[in-house]
Structure formats: structure tokens, C-alpha cells
Amino acid sequence: MLIRAVKIKIIKRNKKPFSSDTLDLGFLYSTVSVKFVPCLCGGRLLHQDSWLPARRLDDRIRVRAVCKLWRSSISVSDPSPRLPWFLRFAGDGEEEIICYSLSSNKTYKIHCQQLRDAYFEGTAGSFILCCRDGRPEPVSLFNPFNGLEISLPSPNHFQVYGVVSNPLQEDILAVSGTEARTGDIWSGFIRPGEETWVIRRWDIEYHFGVCVYYGGLWYVNEHNAHTLIEDAATGNIVSVILSPDSDLVLSQHMLETCGEILIIFRCNATDKLEGTYFDIYRLDEVRGNYQWVKIGDIGDRMLFLNRIGGFSLRNNELPGFKGNSIYFMDHDLQSNSILLCQHDLKNGTTEALPNFWGEGGTWIIPSFG
Structure with a gap:
């Protein structure tokens, strides 16, 4: 089975990433945990230096899968705009x-x-x-x-x-x-x-x-x-x-x-x-x-x-x-x-x-x- 990498839509970017190859959205917004994986069907890879948004407190992160099977297995939710x-x-x-x-x-x-x-x-x-x-x-x-x-x-x-x-x-x-x-x-x-x-x-x-x-x-x-x-x-x-x-x-x-x-x-x-x-x-x-x-x-x-x-x-x-x-x-x-x-x-x-x-x-x- 061909697997595509997860796409992450980033509203805002920054230069410095977390020092990990696992992007743990549960850590940031209690959403999901996403692993960077090779794309075997020609899709673009998420580079290790890709990093999460967000200048303002009301920014949103949405996680979606290219494959329909992945999309149905990952829930998409808006985090709280201010999460202390x-x-x-x-x-x-x-x-x-x-x-x-x-x-x-x-x-x-x-x-x-x-x-x-x-x-x-x-x-x-x-x-x-x-x-x-x-x-x-x-x-x-x-x-x-x-x-x-x-x-x-x-x-x-x-x-x-x-x-x-x-x-x-x-x-x-x-x-x-x-x-x-x-x-x-x-x-x-x-x-x-x-x-x-x-x-x-x-x-x-x-x-x-x-x-x-x-x-x-x-x-x-x-x-x-x-x-x-x-x-x-x-x-x-x-x-x-x-x-x-x-x-x-x-x-x-x-x-x-x-x-x-x-x-x-x-x-x-x-x-x-x-x-x-x-x-x-x-x-x-x-x-x-x-x-x-x-x-x-x-x-x-x-x-x-x-x-x-x-x-x-x-x-x-x-x-x-x-x-x-x-x-x-x-x-x-x-x-x-x-x-x-x-x-x-x-x-x-x-x-x-x-x-x-x-x-x-x-x-x-x-x-x-």
C-alpha cells in the first residue's frame, strides 16, 4: 500500500523547529500526534525544519491526510484560542x-x-x-x-x-x-x-x-x-x-x-x-x-x-x-x-x-x- 506523508497547513511559520522528528500536536493543542514519514507515491515530504505556527493566540492548526483512509482516522478540531x-x-x-x-x-x-x-x-x-x-x-x-x-x-x-x-x-x-x-x-x-x-x-x-x-x-x-x-x-x-x-x-x-x-x-x-x-x-x-x-x-x-x-x-x-x-x-x-x-x-x-x-x-x- 502506498503511504503519503501527512500535510500540515501552517497559518504562520517560524525559523526554529523543535528538535524532534515527531510533531506532537497533543503537546501544543491537545489534538493529535503526527509522525514525519516518507512519501512513497510522489507527494512532498515534510522537512524536519518545518515547524508550527503561530504568532497570535487565535491561530489554528488543521491536520489532514492525503489518503482518504487517513483523513477518516484523524479528527480535525479547532483548539482553544487561548490555552494557558x-x-x-x-x-x-x-x-x-x-x-x-x-x-x-x-x-x-x-x-x-x-x-x-x-x-x-x-x-x-x-x-x-x-x-x-x-x-x-x-x-x-x-x-x-x-x-x-x-x-x-x-x-x-x-x-x-x-x-x-x-x-x-x-x-x-x-x-x-x-x-x-x-x-x-x-x-x-x-x-x-x-x-x-x-x-x-x-x-x-x-x-x-x-x-x-x-x-x-x-x-x-x-x-x-x-x-x-x-x-x-x-x-x-x-x-x-x-x-x-x-x-x-x-x-x-x-x-x-x-x-x-x-x-x-x-x-x-x-x-x-x-x-x-x-x-x-x-x-x-x-x-x-x-x-x-x-x-x-x-x-x-x-x-x-x-x-x-x-x-x-x-x-x-x-x-x-x-x-x-x-x-x-x-x-x-x-x-x-x-x-x-x-x-x-x-x-x-x-x-x-x-x-x-x-x-x-x-x-x-x-x-x-
Whole structure:
């Protein structure tokens, strides 16, 4: 029987392939796994340097067989336009990252030589925020899916700890960290092409999940139980209001979602995962007057919480996933590892996602262009 190679219609191309002769679409979009095979009936071969698309999140890949028998055996489906993965390093300085797919409940590995001697402090969209030891500390953005690395100006004496802007909404990068000599907590932002960071020191606690940049404003919870809203460009104070609070708090996160600023308290009245609950506050503004309002649900949104900050998607962007839910990390004391968990705000249930274990990580949205 004559066999033709599988044809892959590529919407966008890039230069650098995965170092494998097997194109695993399940790894990328939970579709199918395709093997490069010789074409014995004159069809064009897929070269090993052929590589997957995709500059934008809504790109599609369609897999079809030339032979009718193959076509009937391979289902063609459109992947979700935004499919977040959970990413973690094998270890600081290792040249390998491990990705967990929500849709397939499987983990996959990517070898990245550029990650040698690097450690990561969060993600910005499709990029890992990479730091390396040095004085001043080298900082860069690295896309592990296409090998693109963007060097950033060093923030001098400041050590970066995480991203506090929403990469899906902002055209700048905002981060938080500590001042190396004094331990003071700071935040800063930089625009594409600029050579210096705009730095601001804060009187906030040791954790950095209480600061976010959005729409030209800093939103910061300070030591004195107040929320400070400040113009990032001028330093002028826009408003100072009382901060929300909650009991039995394990962690708190401030993030922008669909144009709203939320504070999310993760709480637990027991030492078991099933005892997890969330208190959520939304920052409302009417005629220049700001206040925090407690809300019971987030509609069709899904929140993906990182160690610092996070982002949201709507369930119509991820068919098959439930809205009004929160994805987060929990430290399991018995196994001394991190569980990846999902909390349903409607019915109050929490469950650990299957087939995942690790020592921490962050959410990332893949892009191959």
C-alpha cells in the first residue's frame, strides 16, 4: 500500500523547529500526534525544519491526510484560542522546562539552552521573565516556544521578584522586587524600546501580591491598611482608601481582570484542601470616589493565580472549561510538593488537578511567532 506523508497547513511559520522528528500536536493543542514519514507515491515530504505556527493566540492548526483512509482516522478540531499552560523549571539553572496542559492533564518537556544559569520570576504573556546572577542583575524576557530572547536594561540595585502588570492588556512590563542593599520593596515599569525603568519604592509587606499596574496607575496595599492609587507617570496620588481584609488568609493577590481591579484572598479554615475558600473584592469608582466592594462570583471568568498577580480569561475563550472558577497553587505538606488546584466559586468545591506535581511554577500562554 502506498503511504503519503501527512500535510500540515501552517497559518504562520517560524525559523526554529523543535528538535524532534515527531510533531506532537497533543503537546501544543491537545489534538493529535503526527509522525514525519516518507512519501512513497510522489507527494512532498515534510522537512524536519518545518515547524508550527503561530504568532497570535487565535491561530489554528488543521491536520489532514492525503489518503482518504487517513483523513477518516484523524479528527480535525479547532483548539482553544487561548490555552494557558502551567510552566515550571526542572530546577534553577537547568536547560529544561516542564509544561502542564490543562486540556490533556499531561506534562511535557522543552529543552532550552538559553535557560542555562537562569532562574525565572514569573511570566509576561508568552515570555518568561529571566534573571541571572550578576552586578547589575541581567534581566531578559525569553519565549521558550520560539527561542526569542529580549534583553532588558538592568534595574541596577533592584532584584526582580515578579510581574505585576497584565500582559494581555498592557503594552508595558511592570515588575516588583526588593532593593538589594536596604531590602525596601519597589515596583517599576518599562516601555518597549526604552533604556531605563521608572522606579517607585513602597511601604508594603514582604509579599508582593498586593501591587498591580493598570491603565497608567499603580494600585498598592500599604502597611497602614490603606490602598494607594497613584499616577505612575507623575507620582501624583489619585486616592487613598481603606484596604479590604479577611480571616484565615493563606495568600492574597491583586490583579486586573476585564478592566476591573480585584483583590483575592485565599483562605482555609482547616489544614485540608477541601477547606479552601476565597474572599474577593472589586475596586469600584464613582465620580472619582473609590471603594472596595465584596463580590460573590466572577461571572464567566476564570482566574489564573501566580505566586504574584495573575490574569483572567472568559470561558467562551476556553470551550470545555468552567467559568466562575479560580486556578491556583497549593503546598501539600504531606508530599512537600505543589498541587495545581481548581476552585469552583458557585458550589464552593476545590479539587487538585490530576497528574501534576512540582515545586512551584507559573502560568504561561504559548505563542510561536
